[in-house]
Amino acid sequence: MSELIINYADSGEEMTLNMGPQHPSTHGVIRFIVKTDGEIMSSAEPDVGYLHRAIEHIAEKCTYEGFMPYTDRVDYVCAMTANHAWAAAVEKLAGLEVPPRGEWLRIISDELDRISSHCIALGAMAMDIGAITPFPYALREREYINDLLEMLCGNRLTYNYHRVGGVGWDMPEGWRDKVLRFLDHFEPTIDEFNRLITNNDIFVARLANMAPITGSDAIAYGLGGPNLRASGIDYDLRRDAPYSLYSQVKFNVPVGSGQMGAVGDSWDRFWCRVEEWRESVKITRQALDAIEATPKGEFWIHPKKLKPKGDAMARVEAARGEMSCYVVGDGSANAFRARFRTGSFNAMQVIREKSKGLMVADLVALIASLDVVAPEIDR
Amino acid sequence: MRARFAAVTLTTTLGLAAASTLVGCNQKNQDFRDKVRDVRPITLERHGTMVVEAAASRPGLEYVVVLNGRWRVPEKDGWEPRKLEVYGRGAAGDRVLVNVDELEERLGGHRRFQGQVSVELAGDAPRKVIAKPLYTRLNFFPLSLRQSAYNLVEDGVEVAGIRLLPGREGKFTDYLGARLYMARDKQSKKPIGITVADLRQAFDGQEFMGRYDCGNYQQGWVNDARNPPPLPVDGEGKPHKNFICQGTLDNIVAFDEARVLGFDAELFMKVSGGSRYIDRHTAEAYTRKAGKLSAAGLKKGDVIVRVCGSKPSPMDPAVPCEPGEGTKDVRSVADLAAVWRNADQAQVYVEAQRGAATVTVPLGTFGAPAELPVGFLLAGVLMAAGLLVLLPVGPGAGLIVVWERKVAGRMQSRFGPNRVGPGGWLQWLADGVKLIVKEDVIPTDADPLLFRASPYLVFMGLFAVFVVLPFSQSMIIADLDIGLLYLMSVTSLVVVGIIMGGWSSNSKWSLLGGMRSAAQIISYELPAGLAMLSVVVIAGTLSPQTLVANQGGSPWHWFVFDNPMTFACFFIWFISALAEGNRTPFDLPEAESELVSGYNTEYSGFRFSIFFLTEWTNLFVIGAIATTVFFGGWRIPGVHPDTMETSFFWQAAGFAMMMFKSLVFVFIVIWIRWTLPRFRVDQMMNMCWKYFVPITLASLVLVAGYQWVTPTDIREYVRYAMFAVFGVGLGGFFVSRVIFTYRSTKKTLRLT
Known part of the structure; x- marks a missing residue:
């Protein structure tokens, strides 16, 4: 970092603007060293590491099951998929089976949490552009999901729901109906949200053609999830490398097509997440249908002795792109090494390249459109 | 650049020298004003300067100002006699300037002064008195605004110039241009009115001397007083008023010449400063306007017995100033002042006894003398105007803030402020107080x-x-x-x-x-x-x-x-x-x-x-x-x-x-x-x-x-059409969209 500061210390014409780590729209403790000439930036250097908690090291010190609550903290906005990634990796390492009811509950909880995560992403993005009203609307819907997940596992943010070999609890009585009622309520709300902000002229003018990321760039930078798909790459782990029981559900993969400007611009990234809401609703409905056929109570096969040896990697489609978890076991109760690959970290490096020539206001929109979350970057 | 600077300096120096020479010339002939004319300001504050107006003073010379009278000592709550001498410096405009701070050291704080102020030339005793004493009241170093305001009002207000307040009788009032005395009945000794004395009459030096000039007609007769030329006369055989050529043309008018033509003797003596001649220089230097009373038509010796208006009291509201029933006799200068004050912007009629006759003289709309300095009034007016704007606007803006937050709340499916006051409408007050008591960093x-x-x-x-x-x-x-x-x-x-x-x-x-x-x-x-x-x-x-x-x-x-x-x-x-x-x-x-x-x-x-x-x-x-x-x-x-x-x-x-x-x-x-x-x-x-x-x-x-281009009636039809299309049409469409959006909004879901 010191080199960075010395390099940019005084070039005379430009102003160095220190954006963050405390700034209203850096979505957590992220810092950017911005060089501006008036409003136009010549560069924005991301400076990560303010939220590093050595989670991967903690994994080596806990038992496989004991590490599960920590995975919530890898990405606290969408904790379920991080749970899922760890559980799937350990199961793969130990060669465990998960009962179908457990798998369906995992899918339902993943998708509900994906909706909740996109609520935050889209609401905050609209707020960063200056429209404040979409945010409370998005949060209102997220509250319903928080209520539902609380009924399921007792927590509202860090769920600790998935287990090695299944999930922690079966769904309570009447929960399925409540989820269905919520989905019936939520689907038309998406149209309402589109009317409010997605197709707003000012909003489109701000985001269309802003920092477009081409497909090849997106692949080169290792983007994942909605950020990748917005750039026109039709790739979704749930469909293309199915895990859990995703192979049994039917859904579309929304791909950015440059409706309002260039392919892969910020508006496409926003739109992709809006469409993923619809797809998540579809998946949840199918899972809620399928779970009726599975016997009640068979949601978790408790592993008797968990001392696996070897290595395994599981890949999960998280809200912020592909989350993969690599575990090496040495035959003891703890993992020898654990590694999380997260979407936000890769997204951060795009900002350095794409911010050149943008305006300060655009930087905020770019950060928001990539949906980076500080804990996921640093872990 | 340098040459220009030198030229400017030279011109200025020469100009100053010329000016001082002229002033010096005038001085010689201005000894008739050998009295202290004015001391101001009445209220003297720290670091201030006392201005003593004495015509005989000259710029640059040192003077001693003598304050001889009684001083009010607040500590003793009484008056004590004392004679104080302070150094002053002559300044342009016939003024002696005294640094007040020096006085303060000797007085030691707030004092009030009543007595004579005179000016003497600095030097060894006995000093030469260059301006005879003037009775003055002064207020030194008032401790509070109230004190100074009180004294200002009591002593008459400088701004307005009028000093027609109780106890000020007999003093020459600059504002009216006369000296007013109380007139008393010879037998009963009761006051019957106000005697007008020392009217300040107009004196135009140029015009005065012009009347004695004979122009080209006199060429060749200049020094032959024994054989004067025949005078041009008007229709009645009197000397033509614009062509009076008596006496010699040596630029000097003698007392007797002026008396013959009906010039006021007292004024003549005043202008000439006691000598019996007026020269051109003196005449032009003495040019002045008539006093207000004189201009209105009052004459010396008139006794003012009535002033329009009913009860001349400052407590009375303004009354219409028309002569008629309800008029009262004016028995003191205070009465006159009170009527004047109450009759703001109205004609003030004065009934005066001139010999045996009674004359009515309109004094004109001079405006009532202000009782407080203009600065006080302005500050008051500004404060009132400011409050007028601020009082409704502050709370108005506050209420709009609350309103905005409430509307925002409804728009975002939440409540908005609803804790402070009825329905949260006093939230602005709580926020305002919070902001005011916060540290101003x-x-x-x-x-x-x-x-x-x-x-x-x-x-x-x-x-x-x-x-x-x-x-x-x-x-x-x-x-x-x-x-x-x-x-x-x-x-x-x-x-x-x-x-x-x-x-x-x-x-x-x-x-x-x-x-x-x-x-x-x-x-x-x-x-x-x-x-x-x-x-x-x-x-x-x-x-x-x-x-x-x-x-x-x-x-x-x-x-x-x-x-x-x-x-x-x-x-x-x-x-x-x-x-x-x-x-x-x-x-x-x-x-x-x-x-x-x-x-x-x-x-x-x-x-x-x-x-x-x-x-x-x-x-x-x-x-x-x-x-x-x-x-x-x-x-x-x-x-x-x-x-x-x-x-x-x-x-x-x-x-x-x-x-x-x-x-x-x-x-x-x-x-x-x-x-x-x-x-x-x-x-x-x-x-x-x-x-x-x-x-x-x-x-x-x-x-x-x-x-x-467009005729008026066509424009009228365009207005109707505009209202129909844009007002009703577009407005209706907008309202229908709002209704549609409102209806399609999902109602709140209850899961728990």
Whole structure:
């Protein structure tokens, strides 16, 4: 970092603007060293590491099951998929089976949490552009999901729901109906949200053609999830490398097509997440249908002795792109090494390249459109 | 450069030398004024200068001012006699200046003085007295404002110049130009009136000497007094008044010559200073105007017995000043003063006894003498005006804040403030108190002066607008002829304040906010001004009241529906007003997601609250201007302004109408804020310069042509058509969209 500061210390014409780590729209403790000439930036250097908690090291010190609550903290906005990634990796390492009811509950909880995560992403993005009203609307819907997940596992943010070999609890009585009622309520709300902000002229003018990321760039930078798909790459782990029981559900993969400007611009990234809401609703409905056929109570096969040896990697489609978890076991109760690959970290490096020539206001929109979350970057 | 400087210096020096020579010449002949003429100011404060007016003093010389009389000692609560001598310095204009601080050391604090003030030439005793004593009352170093105000009132007010207060009889009053004595009945010794003495008569030196000049006619006869030429005479055989040539022409007029032609002996003696000759120099130096009493026609020796008005008491309200029943005898100078005070701006008639006859002399509208210094009055008036504006506006802005938060709450499916006061409507009070008691932090590296000054400018710029807002037909502080221009100019102060705040904070975020607002507000002043100009072309006036009066009460007679151009202009003006007021979608200067809080990031406490207050006051100002210029102001459909003018009810209704329309616009502005995202800085500038400015310019030309070419009745039909299409049609479509969106909103879901 010191080199960075010395390099940019005084070039005379430009102003160095220190954006963050405390700034209203850096979505957590992220810092950017911005060089501006008036409003136009010549560069924005991301400076990560303010939220590093050595989670991967903690994994080596806990038992496989004991590490599960920590995975919530890898990405606290969408904790379920991080749970899922760890559980799937350990199961793969130990060669465990998960009962179908457990798998369906995992899918339902993943998708509900994906909706909740996109609520935050889209609401905050609209707020960063200056429209404040979409945010409370998005949060209102997220509250319903928080209520539902609380009924399921007792927590509202860090769920600790998935287990090695299944999930922690079966769904309570009447929960399925409540989820269905919520989905019936939520689907038309998406149209309402589109009317409010997605197709707003000012909003489109701000985001269309802003920092477009081409497909090849997106692949080169290792983007994942909605950020990748917005750039026109039709790739979704749930469909293309199915895990859990995703192979049994039917859904579309929304791909950015440059409706309002260039392919892969910020508006496409926003739109992709809006469409993923619809797809998540579809998946949840199918899972809620399928779970009726599975016997009640068979949601978790408790592993008797968990001392696996070897290595395994599981890949999960998280809200912020592909989350993969690599575990090496040495035959003891703890993992020898654990590694999380997260979407936000890769997204951060795009900002350095794409911010050149943008305006300060655009930087905020770019950060928001990539949906980076500080804990996921640093872990 | 140097040569020029030398020339200037030389000229100045020579001029000064010449001037002092002239003054010196005059001095010789001005010994008739060998008395102290005035001592001022009456109230002397620390570090002040006492000015003693003595005609014989000369600039640069040292004098001793002698204060001989009694001094009031507050500690003893009594008076003690004392003679004080202080050094003074002669100054131009026949004045001796005394540094008061030196006196203070010797007096040791607050003293009041009554007695004689004289001036002597500094030097060894016995000193030469150059100005004889004048009785004066002085007030040294008053400890409080109240004390000085009290003494000012008691001793007569310098500003007005009148000293017609009790106990001041017999003193020559500069204001009236006479000396007034109490006249007493010879037998009963009761006061019967006021005797006028020492009238100050007009004396025009040039005219006086001119009467003794004989011009070309006298050529050749200059020194032959034994054989004078025949005098030109008028019809009655008397010497022609414009051609009096008696005596010698040596530029000197003797006492006897003047007496023969009826010149006032007393005045002659005064001008000549006791000698029996007046030369040209003296005459011209003594030129003066007549006193007010003299100009009115009073003569020396007149006894004023009556002054119009009934009871001459300062406690009485002003009474109509007409001679007639109820008049009372005037027995003292105080009576005269009281009547004068009460008869402000009215004719004051004086009944005076002149010998055996009684004459009535109108004293004219001299205006009543003020009882308090003008500064006090001005301060009072300003304070009253300030309170008048601030008292309703502060809470008004506060209520708009609460309203906005409540509306925002409803729009975002939450409640908004509902804790403080009934329904949360006193939230503004709690917030205001909180802000006021907070610490007023000024960042270490900030420019403290500019940082402090910035909120004042913002505040002034916006609140000055209230001067020209027509709240109803009669409720306007000042209906300026240049109202709209005034409005545009004072609002420009706001941007100065914002730039100052942004710059002086020494924070990069503040600076960016300040820069943005400079670009934004200055740019959008153009389309806003041009859009209003289109209306001005139609109305033919810049005065807000006339603008309103020129519109009709019915919607189709509002300027917004006058023709398609004004309709477009309204929207451009409205958007520009949002931009000028830093409101969404133009809230770039304080974009909280980008610039933390923009130009006011570093402000806290009361200074921040002023930014806050002006921002919400601006909402109302936007609404009020929109209503005034485009939406018919206080006009009520079907009611003629003449009808409204005479009726309190219609005035109140007009006020209600104006407020209603303005508040509708306030609601629309709030609505927009909680709906739309924010523009980027380049988009905002593009919109202004690429679209708004050309459109408004074109509209100005089109409107002018339209007014010129189209007959009046066609214009009337266009108004109806405009209202039908845009008012009913477009408005109806908008309302239907709102209803559709409202209906399609999902109701709250209850899961738990």
